[in-house]
Amino acid sequence: MTKKMRNMARLFNPGSVAVIGASKDPGKLGFHVMKSLTRGGFGGKIIPVNPGSMEIMGLKTFASVHEYPGKIDLAIVALPARMVPRVFLECEKKGIKGIVLITAGFKEIDDPAGAELHKEIQDIAERAGIPVIGPNTFGMISFHAGLNASFTPEFSLLRAGGIALVSQSGGMSHLLGFMAMNEDVGFSKIVGLGNRLNVDFPEMFDYLMDDPDSKVIALYVEGIDGARDLMTAAKRHGVRKPMIAYKTGSADVGDVASKSHTGSLAGKHEIYGGAFKQAGILPVDNAETLLDGAKALAACPFLQGPGVAILSGQAGPGMAACDFTENLGLDIVSFTEKTQKKINDALPPLALRTNPVDMGPAWYDSEAIRKIVHAVMEDDNVHSILLLMMFASANVDAVKGLTPALKTWKQRKPVIGCLVAPPGIWDEQIKDLETSGALVNYPTPERAAAALAALWHYRVIRDRAKGDT
């Protein structure tokens, strides 16, 4: 392992962090970085660096990293580009282990001086074995370390969880973060690669594969330079952890945007799907599916087959789930005789008791619902359960009734929920079910079905990739 790779662990779990370019001025990114660090719950030492200030946000401020007497693990740099080479030399001399370089204005600008600066600081970082996130990044957040090393303090509103997001776009990282806030999805890391001085997808894979906090690796990909390295690196790890990727840049005009954005030319979407799959990565085509699929892959047990049981409190959402499930290649299986008998005993003759099962008549009867879920959980034809229930005043206790049994079974087979109510009614109960690993929940039948399909498609990709290696 190279020095740079050894230092990656310290980059994401530093004991002390310097903010070079810390500021009291809300017009400066160094102000927002200080806010992120000081309010994000970081337990280590925070060292503002700015020759013009004595104190920032109540913390003693130093003119340079050298003036600080102790050890510094991580430096977050938010200074104009021309000042960065000197700062990197100082970081090298100070023995700093990692850098987050927020500054823009390197190879992504038209001026060739940008590319020269890029090369200059890259040489310093490589020589010193310092991994650098950026330049031209919003930063990164290492949630289990309580470290918000970004210019967006609001990332600290997210909870720690099992998804590592590695992204070529700051905007997309913010979008996915805000979506996750609304749906209570947790991350281990969110990393904005920016213009990838010396930390690109391969380096992140090498680090994250051994990171016990990261269960799933989610990627947002734009450019094509380094695509081969990305695929090779993913293959090298032999599908040790689920990976899921959203790639944009299929539109003709998008190519221009992509070129400018990360200094590379965006390739065609179609070519990537196949390459991702070969590398053991599940490709998706939508920010929602990236988040939803990553959530399912992080929280559900390994899916053993395509057989689905659809249990729905109301026929309409159940039908939408049937349509999507079938179109996405899953099987709405026939139950065994034994299962069918148990369901028949639990439901009145009026109800549809084959797959999909109409649980409407059992709304008021949590024992009947428990029996049905148990019966399909034990059925060998069934590999996963889609459980749909729309709130109505009369079924307000339906989720409560199911909770003990679902918690006991803890997804012996994946349980994908679509339990939906007005704001504030089932939120806590669903959070409790998700936190205890009893199910994963989604806001629409279609998204629930797509998340289940992600589990199945990943399973197929993984088996093929394993066969390839």
Next chain:
Amino acid sequence: MTKKMRNMARLFNPGSVAVIGASKDPGKLGFHVMKSLTRGGFGGKIIPVNPGSMEIMGLKTFASVHEYPGKIDLAIVALPARMVPRVFLECEKKGIKGIVLITAGFKEIDDPAGAELHKEIQDIAERAGIPVIGPNTFGMISFHAGLNASFTPEFSLLRAGGIALVSQSGGMSHLLGFMAMNEDVGFSKIVGLGNRLNVDFPEMFDYLMDDPDSKVIALYVEGIDGARDLMTAAKRHGVRKPMIAYKTGSADVGDVASKSHTGSLAGKHEIYGGAFKQAGILPVDNAETLLDGAKALAACPFLQGPGVAILSGQAGPGMAACDFTENLGLDIVSFTEKTQKKINDALPPLALRTNPVDMGPAWYDSEAIRKIVHAVMEDDNVHSILLLMMFASANVDAVKGLTPALKTWKQRKPVIGCLVAPPGIWDEQIKDLETSGALVNYPTPERAAAALAALWHYRVIRDRAKGDT
């Protein structure tokens, strides 16, 4: 116009409502209906009917509709099926104008007695000219009348707006309602057709086409019986109002669910797409797109062409929007020289200034953003604007900066927003922009692009349908 059709207006705007089967017992639907009515803001007279009670929820209760001395416009019936024929006769005698029949157990059950009862009450209703919503429905909500005639009081949390939702599924109506609560979408009516005694899609179209509160008609469709009537009725109105439909039941097993649910056999999805379009109805394939498309159709001016300008605060979400926009058949146009010059003047050379426009460098400069939006609004090549901005602490004022100009222009051309922030930060500002008609906003770039595509696809369908008539 038939007596039944004349009575439709009173059904949705009654002065007095009787709840036949009103109850104090939360285990009865008549309890929840009373809660909906009394807490939903209804300004008319509420008359609980139950021979076993003197008073329910503080209201004097009558043994039958006859005992009530005044006029009754609407009766909501929540009694066992076998009691319904007698109740209908009483309603006829009392001169009641409309009925919402929540009771289940008619033709959807296996027992032929159900079909007989269905026929019996149908004959009474038709003879009396009483339009009946149901049976086997959660009810209906007439938002501009403050009337929640459903068993779900929480529907009253929704705001009044321009979308009329006519649905064959109670579960789907609840789902769409809860989704709309999260995204502040407003409805004129939500109507659960249930088993359609004598009010089906055609009757609803006839009524809604002349309902000034309903700007857009959104449909959720399951069965195929009456499909020809649906299409014929839609065609008869000659695309007077935008219509958008989500049809489920393409899965093989879904057919069984559909058959049981509404007493009809679900047909294949594919056949419907073409038939809907011919009838001037935009078909969609997802509950999100139904809601998102209806919202855009209700709030945006008529889209004049496929030319889109994509203005994005961050490259990644802009690229996702480009991909979706292009895949959905819209054109990411070249600007005129004049527009291009104005944009070049407003942005530094570093930025991408062609379509899509990277507005990142103008984050802090609301005057520059205003100039860019104005320039593309005036460009004849541009028929709509996609405006994307992810919050970061440093751009917190970006929406505020844009607001005055967007309000002044009031969507001279449709403005589809994807302004996304953590909960509570931009919510009020976005609500203000939407309420004042300055834009419609969506939570992801992909959904924003799909909503814009719905405007365009509806425009194409409408032009063709107009050509046909």
